Structures are given as structure tokens and as C-alpha cells.
Amino acid sequence: MIPVAEARARILAGVTPVAAETVALTEAWGRVLAAPALSRVTQPPADLSAMDGYAVRAAEANAGQALRVVGQAPAGQPYGAVLNPGEAVRIFTGAYIPEGADGILLQEDARAEAGEVTATDHVTPGRWVRRRGLDFTEGDTLLPAGLRLTARDVGLAAAGNHAFLTVRRRPRIGILATGDEIMLPGEPPRPASIYSSNSFAIAAMVRSAGGEPSILPVAPDDRAAIAALVESAAGLDVLVTSGGASVGEHDLVREVLEGAGFSLDFWRIAMRPGKPLFHGRRPGGPAVLGLPGNPVSAFVCGVLFLLPLLAALQGRASFALPVQRYRLGVDLPANDQREDYLRAALRPGADGAPEAHPAARQDSSMLRVLADAQALVIRAPHAPALPRGAEVEAIPLDALGL
């Protein structure tokens, strides 16, 4: 058996990012930048007022002297002349500060009447002034390559005058469920068959990570049919299979893939759930990631191996699965030699902070237990027993849409 980290490192070795494409800013959310976004403007472009009030010479306003209001400067419409001694200009948030002015008399500190304004509080020079370039300067790297774009990032790109961004195209992930017993939802029930869940859960996982899933037709336990489906995946980036990863005689996927020129690594991974996994490549073809057939094993292996692969294919810099610390809501027994990913509900403890409650039954066929879990509690090989209240690390699932 090999450790989780070693299997992941082997899967990621030599992965190169997919090609770049240009997308409109409105389509860029959740995509990964292929090139840094440099600012095309300086922001603010000039010294601006941070408040509504009057642009003044601070020293004069302090004196309580009435100033003549000689004009106004709404945002977008500069006053256009120099502010002379004894003058004030009505100004609004975001407007250019006229030349000659060095302070803002807030409107709540001003008494205005008959074309004049008088300060009722002192004005500090430079206060309520946003200096040119305070936020960023033309040529600054606003967003680095390899960043998965958040809403904040999209806003910053807009402020830097980007109508389009260069991002990685979505990795195309084919998903192949295998087995005579697999039906699609909505199909008339057949004896001894079950409805496919892996394809749909993995497709949603691919979407959550910015990929483009393609659910291939379910492959029966038939060499020719599997071979045809494998060839249909030639234009994809990764072919994810579920089932056919263990050593049973009816696992034909291995045979077909090897016959089709894939060099495969079969691993028994020191983890629970999801021990059997395979990975392969073919020159010019897609990578293959072979997940176990059990739904919970397939899902957990997807989190641990497919999500990092999707990140690498998109050139994400410094991707790591999120890990949070939680207090245990129950006692945990000692672990054996396999790294364990316990399905756990998160429920508020006495102080309101969420506590992890691993489900009592962790059978890898129980999809409902998985759906009811909000986190995967990580138990290292040979981890000692832990009492309720001890801290554990866990991968939170809900926040990732997983």
C-alpha cells in the first residue's frame, strides 16, 4: 500500500496546464488566470474627495472665515480652475479636488448660506483626500497568473480596465461508469441493478472545480463496448472511470485500457474509504484516473485526487485542499494503518463553534451518510484514540459545493 500523498504526487507529476482562452469579464468568475492582469490605469487617477463637502484651503477653513462658493465638482466633472484664497468649491465623493485646495470641509461641519460657506469644525490638510494611485498604479500586477478568480478579483480587474481576461480553458473531464448493474436515473428498474450515482456526483465535483464534465454512456461489462468508449474520450483531458479498479475477475477496464496503449499504475492506497485506485497515461491521449466503484470511495478519492488534478490542469498556483480544525463531538477510537476520512456532521457545540460528529457507521456504500456529512475528518495512520473535545483536522465540504 502507498500513502495518499505519494499517490497524489504521482498523479500530478508532469501535468501541464491546458491551453488559454480569452473570456469576457462577466464570464471570468471561478476561472483561473493564465496570464497576470496588469492595471491599465492608475486608481484613483487624481487626488479625489472621499466625502461630500467643500474643497477648501485648510488653513482658511480653520479660521472660521466665510468662504465664497465659486462652483461645484460632482464626481466625473472637475471644477477645472484653480481655487483661489477665500474660495470654496462644493465637492462630492469621488470628485477631483481642484488645484489649490488641500482639504475637505465635510458638509456636516459646514454652514452654507447665500453663496458662502463657513466651517463649524476645523479642517485637517490632506484629510478625506484619496491620493492619486492610492489603490494601484498603471502597470501594477493586480492579479497573478494561476489565481482562481473570486468576485473581488473580478471587481479589481474591472477597475483596472480589463473587459476580457486570459484564463485556462475548462479542463474536459470524461466520466465513465462501468458495470452491467449500473442504470441511469429514470430508466425502468432491472433486477439486481442500481442507479448510477458516481457519474453525477463526480460531474458536479468537476463543475465545482471549474472543469467541464462529460458523462459518457454507461459501459457494460463488455470489452468492445468499453474500448469504444475509451476511444471516444481521445479529445478529453482526463478520463475518470468508476468501478473496475479492484482485482475482481469482472474488472475489464484495466485490460481494455492496457490494450489501448495506456500505461497504468494500479495502487492499493493506505486510505479508507477507497483503497483501490489506478492512474494512467497514453502518449497524446487523456490521462486516466480510475476511481473505486463504491460511491463513497469514489467521492472521497475524487476530493483527494481529482480536485488537485483539476487545479494542476488549470495551472492553479499553490492549490491545497482546505483543512479546518474542529473539536470532536464524540470520542474516537485509535486508527489502524490506513489514513481514514471519516464522514462527519458539523453541529454547533456549547459555545456555538461547530463540532465534528463522525457518523457511527462509515460503510463506503452509504451515500446518505456522506450527504449528511459536512466534513471529512482526517485520521492519520495509527492516530491514537481521541476524547470528545479534542481537536481534529477535517476537509469542509459544503463551502466547496461538494
Added chain:
Amino acid sequence: MIPVAEARARILAGVTPVAAETVALTEAWGRVLAAPALSRVTQPPADLSAMDGYAVRAAEANAGQALRVVGQAPAGQPYGAVLNPGEAVRIFTGAYIPEGADGILLQEDARAEAGEVTATDHVTPGRWVRRRGLDFTEGDTLLPAGLRLTARDVGLAAAGNHAFLTVRRRPRIGILATGDEIMLPGEPPRPASIYSSNSFAIAAMVRSAGGEPSILPVAPDDRAAIAALVESAAGLDVLVTSGGASVGEHDLVREVLEGAGFSLDFWRIAMRPGKPLFHGRRPGGPAVLGLPGNPVSAFVCGVLFLLPLLAALQGRASFALPVQRYRLGVDLPANDQREDYLRAALRPGADGAPEAHPAARQDSSMLRVLADAQALVIRAPHAPALPRGAEVEAIPLDALGL
């Protein structure tokens, strides 16, 4: 000034969910269930083998007796007859256990030769058997109404034989930036103007929360133009404006909305950034949420008020903004009377756990500081000074795609 929680409660008061629609399971990820999904099948549909091996009468296998292999049961192809004394059936993971068998002899514990198999280890009755209905039973509520569907949930719905799900349609959110100084990215620069960022950041936020954003043309400071744009939003669920929320003379949005029949509440909210906010309704028309014009204020108000509104419009049960605890990486001064949302980077501390580092400068125009923050540290009104290492609560942004 009113507290954040009160403003939010007023915005959410009386909100009813939008209509339901039926979507294919492959389109259901991230959508909110409008009706519970009940299982249409029992899973497993019968007692199944959890492993590859031989279905046996456990007592016989324990005796070390050679058993005659009378057939096989791959997944999806039941053996179809009763297992008689002295017999074994080759069985594979997921296959029906033949009537008469009560245990699974694992293949690694079996010696097979010439049509017979002999146990090399004992077989416990019922071990490696997945009982009928272990995961769920026909009629069980698999997924409740009001749930935002994760990848796990999509998998569970598939396993329960749902090809389609009934979800809330995406709330349609119009986004209206106002101000003569606002340009769209890509437009030729005009003096004293700035590139719109709010529309794009808020649109991405709407997407992250499952809504359908519609960016309206930028409204100049002109009553008729604003009025026409407001009328164009009649078919939307919410019209979000940015700018025009403060008391400046050039804020025409209020006047136009009131003239168009909206009853508006203008609030000064006891928070920083983002003090001014308004909210309104019109019979039969969209709700209006008026965000401040400053990009950081607009964003933070979007997180605090628009995200809960989007959740309510989709009928999300028990939605709450996620809050995490972090240790402070720096000292924090005492807070004043306004609830503060400090833009903070998260960086690993000495023990690897992330620490919150609020930015030194928290000016609400600084979009780059916001983009570089991974969390909003929440400071209650009049919160005392805190030393480095103390715990604070914060809204994590990256995990939400914000």
C-alpha cells in the same frame, strides 16, 4: 444608525421564494430544492456482497470443508437459485447474495481449485453483507426542500432514481451602477472618470449564490435615464443599485425611485465600511437594494445583505453567512460604535493554522486591499483592543468564491 442585524431582518421580512422549475440532474448542482426529494427505490435493493469472494453457508466454511462452486454472481446478474449445503457461489462486490447463503468467504481467505473452494479463515455470518435498505428505503426523504445541492446531494438524488429535480429558478438580479463618472472596462478613458467595478463584482457574487445577474447600462446623473432603466427592471426580482445611497445632492436615484412608486427605507447602518444603504419595494415590482458607491462598501454590504436576500429568494432553509474563528496575527485597537468588517489576509501561523492579518489601511475605496484579503474580520461595536494571538470571528471569502 441601526445595527446590521436589524437592517438585514428588515430586508428579509416578507420575502417569498421565487417560483420552482424542473431541471435535469446534471444541471442541479448549486441549485436549491423547492420540494423534498424522496427516494424512489430501496438501496441496496437486496442483501449484497460488500466484497469479492464466495457466498457460502458460514458454518460450513468455518469447518474448512471443500465447497463445490456451483455458479457465479457478478454484480447485476443474480445467481438465481438457492444455495444448497456443500455449495458456494463465486460472488463479486455489489452482487445479490443467493438465497440460502449467510456469509461471504473473502477471496483472499479462500483456496480455489478444480471447481471447489476451501476456506483458509473462518467466515462470520452476516459479515461483508450489505443488508437491503442499509442506505435508504423507498419513500425516505433523501434531501429536504430548501437545501442548496452539493455534489454529494446530486449523487444521492441519482441513487434515489431522480433524473430531474424541482428547484427554485435562479433569482434575477438587475445591477445598476449610477454616476456620470462611471465607465465600462474597455471604453476610451474620459477625464475624471473611473472604470466600473461594482457591477462586475456584484454580478459574480450573484452567480456564486445561484442567482442570474443582469448588468444594466450605466445610468448617468439624469432623472429620465435613471427612470427608464428602473422601469426596464420591472421583470426582475431585485434591482441592486450602487451609488446614490448617500445624502449628496447629486444622488438622484432616490428621487427617481420614489417617483416611480417605490417606498424606500434609507438607513445609516452602524457598520464600517458601507454606512449608507437603502431598501425598497413597489407592489408587483422588484425589490430594490441600494448599495453604497464605494467598491469596498458595496462589496461588504453585498455579502451582508444581498447574499442572505438571494438565499431567502431561493427558499434556503437555515442560511447563515459562514463564520470561522482565527487567531490574530497582529494587535487590534478597540473599536468604536460601528460594527467593523476588517479586510484581512489569512497567513499560516507558527503551527500552520491560518492567522488573520487585517490590512493596515482599511479605506473603502481600496479594491486591491479587498482582493488581497481572504476574510472579513468582524469587530462588534465597542469591541475592546485585542492582542496578537487572540481569537476573532471572520467571514471567509475565498471558499465562497467571493
